[in-house]
Amino acid sequence: MAKFQVNILGCGSATPSALHNPSCQVIDFRDRLMMIDCGEGSQVQMRRMKLKFQRLTDIFISHLHGDHCFGLPGLLSTMALHERGGRVTVHMPQQGMELFRSFINYFCKETPYDIVFNAVSGDGGIIYEDHALTVEAFPLYHRIPCYGYIFREKAKLRHLNGDMVRFYNIPVARLQSIKEGADYVTPAGDVIKNDILTTPADKAASYAYCSDTMFDHRVAQAVRGVDVLYHEATYSDDCATKAADRGHATARQAAAIAAEAGVGKLIIGHYSKRYIDYEVLVREARSVFDNVAGACEGIKIDLL
Ligand SMILES: [Zn+2]
Numbered sequence: 001m002a003k004f005q006v007n008i009l010g011c012g013s014a015t016p017s018a019l020h021n022p023s024c025q026v027i028d029f030r031d032r033l034m035m036i037d038c039g040e041g042s043q044v045q046m047r048r049m050k051l052k053f054q055r056l057t058d059i060f061i062s063h064l065h066g067d068h069c070f071g072l073p074g075l076l077s078t079m080a081l082h083e084r085g086g087r088v089t090v091h092m093p094q095q096g097m098e099l100f101r102s103f104i105n106y107f108c109k110e111t112p113y114d115i116v117f118n119a120v121s122g123d124g125g126i127i128y129e130d131h132a133l134t135v136e137a138f139p140l141y142h143r144i145p146c147y148g149y150i151f152r153e154k155a156k157l158r159h160l161n162g163d164m165v166r167f168y169n170i171p172v173a174r175l176q177s178i179k180e181g182a183d184y185v186t187p188a189g190d191v192i193k194n195d196i197l198t199t200p201a202d203k204a205a206s207y208a209y210c211s212d213t214m215f216d217h218r219v220a221q222a223v224r225g226v227d228v229l230y231h232e233a234t235y236s237d238d239c240a241t242k243a244a245d246r247g248h249a250t251a252r253q254a255a256a257i258a259a260e261a262g263v264g265k266l267i268i269g270h271y272s273k274r275y276i277d278y279e280v281l282v283r284e285a286r287s288v289f290d291n292v293a294g295a296c297e298g299i300k301i302d303l304l
Helices: 042-048 072-081 094-107 162-167 172-179 217-222 237-245 251-261 279-286
Strands: 004-010 024-029 032-038 056-060 087-093 114-120 125-129 133-139 147-153 206-210 228-232 265-269 292-294 300-302
Touching: 004 042, 004 265, 024 042, 042 072, 056 072, 056 133, 072 087, 072 094, 087 094, 087 125, 094 114, 133 217, 147 217, 217 251, 228 251, 237 251, 251 265, 251 279, 265 279, 279 292
Parallel strands: 032 056, 056 087, 087 114, 206 228, 228 265, 265 292
Antiparallel strands: 004 024, 004 300, 024 032, 125 133, 133 147, 147 206
16 A cells, blocks of 8 residues: 655754654655654664665755754765765755755765755745645744645545446556546447446545644644644643743644644644653643644654
8 A cells, every 4th residue: 555654753842852852754655755854863763763765855844943954964964875876855944055055065075866955935835746745835933934844645546446347348548537537438429427437536645744833823724624733832831921932832722723724633742841741732732632642753653
């Protein structure tokens, strides 16, 4: 079965700690890897979780705070030592691109693979697209320019009913259009409706990443209806003022966004190190939205 899996490599805030690594996730989409944020130590977590450097094609950086990008030069440098070929595209807010480009050009000279930078700016929009997936950037509301990312599978094809295909002796050349929803016209001119020949397509899955951001209804609009939402929950509700001052959200606010957006499941993370046990944040979120899980290093979430 096709894979669409989110791997949590780091879900702490601010600095690496004994409990958590800073932000990093890897989307495993049909065996290619796409990283979101790259906090310090992300390359070590990749090794621990057996995520191969060779399969990593794209890195999406939300913003230029160190806990979201300090792992990037080290990771790119290590990948050069592994002599992987091909290309890695780093998508990041425009403000940090020249800084990172010169830094990486200095430390990662003559890499055996190409490093391409893609600036994310303005209102974002679709910044990546292939035959099966789009990645959309949208603004978050933090202390510096910051973007969330939505990974959406494209609509899938309908399933052929093999018995009916054989019964009507449909030529192979017509099968693709029938999977796309077309009716079949027999040589005698009879129209065979598509729903006789096929069963509905599997649902296309979607995943949204929102970190870092303060509570803002525009985030709910941007992520409306996604299957799984990762939303930062740096603090609990008793620190709501501090959260707002620092451009962060509480667990209750993350859940309110999930409820308003009508998502299927909420994953919270980016925990302040004041919380030894993040279950307190999960419980707070569950008081507002039922389907909540706490992120934790090493977990994998299947979207299909
Ligand atoms: Zn930040």
